[in-house]
Structure formats: structure tokens, C-alpha cells
Amino acid sequence: MTMKLADDCFFHDKDRMPHDEALAILKSRVRPVVDVESIDMHAAQGRYLAEPVRAPRDIPAHDNAAVDGYAFNHSAYNRQAGARLKVVGEAAAGHPYLTALSSDDSVRIFTGAVMPDGFDTVAMQEDILLEEQNGQAWVVIPPGLKQGANRRLAGEDSKLGAVLVEAGARLRPQDVASAAACGLNRLRCYAQLKVAIVSTGDEILRAGDRFVPGKVYDANAPMLEGLIEVAGAMPVDLGVLPDRADRVREALADAARDYDVLVVSGGASQGAEDHVARTIDAIGKRHLWQIAIKPGRPMSFGQIDDCVVLGLPGNPVAVFVCFLIYVRPVLARLAGGTWPEPVRYPIAAAFAQTKKQGRREFWRAKLTRKDGRLAVEKFARDGSGLISSLREADGLIEVAEEVTDVREGELVDFIPFTEFGLEPRR
CATH class of the missing domain: 3.40.980.10 (MoaB/Mog-like domain)
Known part of the structure; x- marks a missing residue:
């Protein structure tokens, strides 16, 4: 409404x-x-979100491998001596290994694949040695691996019910990605x-x-x-x-x-x-x-x-x-968004300037380097019709009412134009 x-x-x-x-x-x-209207997720970027996006399940939903390698149960592993385990199968992303396993088994696993039931650790492909005996593959895992190595936990990104994007947020590509990761195809946004x-x-x-x-x-x-x-x-x-x-x-x-x-x-x-x-x-x-x-x-x-x-x-x-x-x-x-508050960065002034007391002033400025450090330079001319100063500026210096002078080297509040969603000067 x-x-x-x-x-x-x-x-x-x-x-x-x-x-x-x-x-x-x-x-x-x-x-x-x-x-408020329901819109296709693919058209949602740049719109203001009317209802929060909540995780409908743990994301990721399962423990999974962070690398290509061999998954195994850490209880069958000697951290000082390593282990030699039988390779009994393979798990790939979207194709989990579902057969029952013993603690002395291992499974070839690829990045993103669901961890086999009871397995908690992955040895990286480049760190292992493969052997074959009587037609059976064995993997030799070196010592030193901690329990849970190279494993991503279920819910590691987001837990069930967590607010991923707040209402009032202006949707960025990464916010849309969060909604997509939940399986959503439409979002409630403000017109x-x-x-x-x-x-x-x-x-x-x-x-x-x-x-x-x-x-x-x-x-x-x-x-x-x-x-x-x-x-x-x-x-x-x-x-x-x-x-x-x-x-x-x-x-x-x-x-x-x-x-x-x-x-x-x-x-x-x-x-x-x-x-x-x-x-x-x-x-x-x-x-x-x-x-x-x-x-x-x-x-x-x-x-x-x-x-x-x-x-x-x-x-x-x-x-x-x-x-x-x-x-x-x-x-x-x-438009339904939260109030956007630009970040003010304290940067040294590469100039000196006086001003009248009692009014807030916004000076056009560009970034420079002085003595090897980042500094900000105020445009010498203050004319309100000088479009060239907007084109050449990197942002604004905000000067409070009580300030009557700015000295060279003093920290000033600089707001880059990127804080307002504008492209930086090239």
C-alpha cells in the first residue's frame, strides 16, 4: 500500500x-x-527491497569439499605418520557418493561435492600419492592434516532463517546473488x-x-x-x-x-x-x-x-x-530505501583556506599526493557556474559551521563522489 x-x-x-x-x-x-510489487529476480538489480531476504535453509545445505582431493574420516588418520587408505569411489558436484563407508575407506572428491557421510577431512590432490595393489587403488596421505581440513561446513555462508538482505537495501549484484542462492526467482521490491x-x-x-x-x-x-x-x-x-x-x-x-x-x-x-x-x-x-x-x-x-x-x-x-x-x-x-549516509574520509589538506562562520560549506576537491601521502586539494575558484570543477573533482570537502580556517596538513572530511554512486574520475 x-x-x-x-x-x-x-x-x-x-x-x-x-x-x-x-x-x-x-x-x-x-x-x-x-x-510494492513482485518482480523477476533478473530485473531486481538497482531496485529497493521491500521485504527482507531470509535463508530458507542452511547455505550451503551440506558439508562439501573446498578442493579436489580425497575425503576420509580423520579418526582413521595419524597426524604424525599420515595414513594409507583404500579408494572405494568418487564424489563430484551434484553427484554425491551414497554407499556406506568404513573408517578405513577414502573417496575421490571434487570441489563442491557433498562430503560422504561420516567423512570430515579432505587431502588435496597435489599432496597425496596414489598406489595400486591387486587392482585396488590406495591413497597415501601425508602427515600434518587437521581434522576438517579443506571442508566447507553446511551453513558456513548463512544459517537457516538468517537475514541475507535487509528491507530497504538497494539491490547490488551481490545481493541478487544471495537471493539466487536461496532459490528465489522473484523479489518483493518497491516500484x-x-x-x-x-x-x-x-x-x-x-x-x-x-x-x-x-x-x-x-x-x-x-x-x-x-x-x-x-x-x-x-x-x-x-x-x-x-x-x-x-x-x-x-x-x-x-x-x-x-x-x-x-x-x-x-x-x-x-x-x-x-x-x-x-x-x-x-x-x-x-x-x-x-x-x-x-x-x-x-x-x-x-x-x-x-x-x-x-x-x-x-x-x-x-x-x-x-x-x-x-x-x-x-x-x-x-523510493523505499534506507537513508544513504556517505562515508567521510579524514585526509590531509594540501591547501590553506578561510571561511565564514555559521554555515556548512562543501568544497569541490581532487585527490593528490604530497610528500608521498594521499592529500586533497581544493579548487581555487568557488564559482557556482563552473561545471569544469565538477568534471575534474574527485569529491567534496565538508566543512562544519564553526570552522573559520583550514590549515595545510590539517585533516578534513572528504566525501568521494563514489560514495554517491558516481563513477570515479579517470
Whole structure:
């Protein structure tokens, strides 16, 4: 069943919300808004799991051989002197040896084959000596083998009933492999979140349009489309809205009826031609407007009925950073996933920089080496329109509100773009 938004999902009563408080509100109030469906396991990668995957039996289900060799009962073996045992049969993967055995017997066994009943140890093929006497094969096993050597135990990977993949996980290839190992062919997953993208402004041209002096091409929409796909949602580009209040109102109302989330770039401030914020105030609710961060201060969260509306600045760098830090985890949660928390790596700064107190800042940075050690270098230019800095960066340096300066050699919190599911720079 779809879970709808509360009317005050993002409500707060501050003009400029500190970063941590904004995240805390989002974490506590955002819930899944999509239905659950059963899908073929082969189409499950990248989807958010709605029900946990539990082991229906021990995995592996039987003790089995970890190597090619000879299986035997360790009680018939002298660890100091070794043993000479009769070879009475063969066991291969999928073809167990089922005949009753005595403690003085051994069985030729191949990797993955079920261990014969009563046998607990395997001597590796390359360590043994084979002999033949009166048409009977014998194996000479050297000394030194511990009981249980080269044997995989039943349940060694997972025990009956164990949770293999938690609900809310975004399924990776290795998670799908765990489900397949259980024999599952369908998984209960959340439906893909439908996210509409809207760009705003009379100055915006789309790719392929004839260039006009004074206008700019829209870099935000294709960037957002890629970021939304990486986040596991389904993006739809609705085009560019002009700076006309009636057109903006009509388009946002239509999008809110058809999509789970609406991501708007531009029109987030309170200028005379910034109609997005006023439109959301008129036909919906706008909350968390103005966050004490750089870049991206005028970002907003709101809703039109049950459609979440995420208002982003117009500058590409601010759009990119705000998406990674705020929009991506919100989309994951709305889509049924757990809140993704990026790992911050303490790395030495290969630069010195001052900043204003009282706001959280995210600096574009790339990894380098200094005195033979890994370090991080901040881009010298901070412009929010410098797409080149995004292309050349390896990640973001997160600088807390109370910090006023960073000294060379000091450890800073570095978040590589790979933490957000993005490919590394090559």
C-alpha cells in the first residue's frame, strides 16, 4: 500500500535552517510513497527491497569439499605418520557418493561435492600419492592434516532463517546473488519512484537550440536526469518553463498529479521573476526554505498534495551539490530505501583556506599526493557556474559551521563522489 505524505512533512519555523537540523527533519519525516510489487529476480538489480531476504535453509545445505582431493574420516588418520587408505569411489558436484563407508575407506572428491557421510577431512590432490595393489587403488596421505581440513561446513555462508538482505537495501549484484542462492526467482521490491524535472527561466536554451546572446544552455536538466537514474529513480524531463506565473502554476499543478517527486532548478529565490516559490506557496506548501549552506542556500523542500517538490538553485554546481547532499537521500527514502549516509574520509589538506562562520560549506576537491601521502586539494575558484570543477573533482570537502580556517596538513572530511554512486574520475 502506498504511504502518503503528512501535510506538514517538511515543516519548520526557522528562516535559515542549519544543515544538521535540515537533515534530521528529512530523516525523521520522509517515508516511502511508492507501491510494492513482485518482480523477476533478473530485473531486481538497482531496485529497493521491500521485504527482507531470509535463508530458507542452511547455505550451503551440506558439508562439501573446498578442493579436489580425497575425503576420509580423520579418526582413521595419524597426524604424525599420515595414513594409507583404500579408494572405494568418487564424489563430484551434484553427484554425491551414497554407499556406506568404513573408517578405513577414502573417496575421490571434487570441489563442491557433498562430503560422504561420516567423512570430515579432505587431502588435496597435489599432496597425496596414489598406489595400486591387486587392482585396488590406495591413497597415501601425508602427515600434518587437521581434522576438517579443506571442508566447507553446511551453513558456513548463512544459517537457516538468517537475514541475507535487509528491507530497504538497494539491490547490488551481490545481493541478487544471495537471493539466487536461496532459490528465489522473484523479489518483493518497491516500484520505481517517478521524478519530474523542470528547468525555469526565459534565459534558458535547450541543447540543439540556436545560440542567442544573453541566454545560456540548460546543463541542469541532463545532469539531474543522470543523477536521478544513479539514485535508482525514473526521471522524466518536462522541459523549460518561462518566467510567467500562469505557465509555472499550470505546469507544477499538472506535474504534481502525475509524478511522485518534482525537481525544479531555478526560480528558488524571491526575485520578481522567480515564480516557483510563490506558486508552491499558493497551491501547496513550501518548507525548509533557505538552508545555511554554501553552495545552495536558497534550496527548498515542499509539497503539492502528495507530490514532493524539491526546489534547487539555478547554478549547476549548487544543483549538483544540493542533489548529492539532500535530494539523493530523500529520493532513496521516498523510493523505499534506507537513508544513504556517505562515508567521510579524514585526509590531509594540501591547501590553506578561510571561511565564514555559521554555515556548512562543501568544497569541490581532487585527490593528490604530497610528500608521498594521499592529500586533497581544493579548487581555487568557488564559482557556482563552473561545471569544469565538477568534471575534474574527485569529491567534496565538508566543512562544519564553526570552522573559520583550514590549515595545510590539517585533516578534513572528504566525501568521494563514489560514495554517491558516481563513477570515479579517470
